[in-house]
Amino acid sequence: MPMHDWTRVPDGIFHAFHHEWISEISRALNGGLLPKDYYALPEQVAAGFGPDVLTLQVPRPNDDESSQGGGSDRATSVLTQSRPQTRFVAETEGEFYRPKKSSIAVRHVNGDEIVAMIEIVSPGNKASRRAFQAFLDKAFELIERRIHLLIVDPFPPSPRDPNGVHAAIWEDVQGNSFQLPADKPLTLVAYECDLTTRAYIEPVAVADALPDMALFLEPNRCVMVPLEKTYQTAFDVMPRRWRDVLQS
DSSP states (O other): OOOOOOOSOOHHHHHHHHHHHHHHHHHHHIISSTTTOOOOEEEHHHHHHEEEEEEOOOOOOOHHHHTTTOOOOOGGOOOSSSOOOOOOEOOOOOOOOOSSSOSOOOOOSEEEEEEEEEEEOOGGSSSHHHHHHHHHHHHHHHHHOEEEEEEESSSOOOOOOOHHHHHHHHHTTOOOOOOOOOOTOOEEEEESSSEEEEEEEEEEEETTTOOOOOEEEEEEEEEEEEEHHHHHHHTTTTHHHHHHHHHH
């Protein structure tokens, strides 16, 4: 199923779809894509961020398990250890530190560690300068804390991100610009956060099939998120009235 033009429907219609898509991605991850010591939760407030995020968490092993070598038995067959192939790849020259911070990182108190997050951009993220800056601040904070991040932006660039959300993020992270291809104005980008940060960018357009995208669990280890399959499942349960608008 191709990517639709979500600017053709009211924001509330996309919000309903957004909720379904996030839930489908969570089900896919928990249904066998993730190693057994990882799990995904949709729409959780995590580390002071949210709620429009999918959080991925892993329990910390206790000291006895660690000392006896009896820690988590990861199902490595679901992990990809080669670098994902995307149209563009970028890497920071050194470790990323923001010169200014606008928020305080808050950790969970239940013993679970956030290792990765998925963010599907909504119209509200670009609705105002303040909203977009809050979105950027969230991304900066995650990258600086080395929490891996996958961003899916199904909306074209706005005056606040004339080259897309990745360009806005990367200008602050690395200090250089990124240019979206004119024929591919929508952005999919996976961030692998280590001492340096790598960005794997796959621009797409309306009517394109969505590729699987990497969600890193740790440096050089990722699972591939089935964006196309989950998108189609979420779209199929949308009201026919709005499916007809988007497919016409």
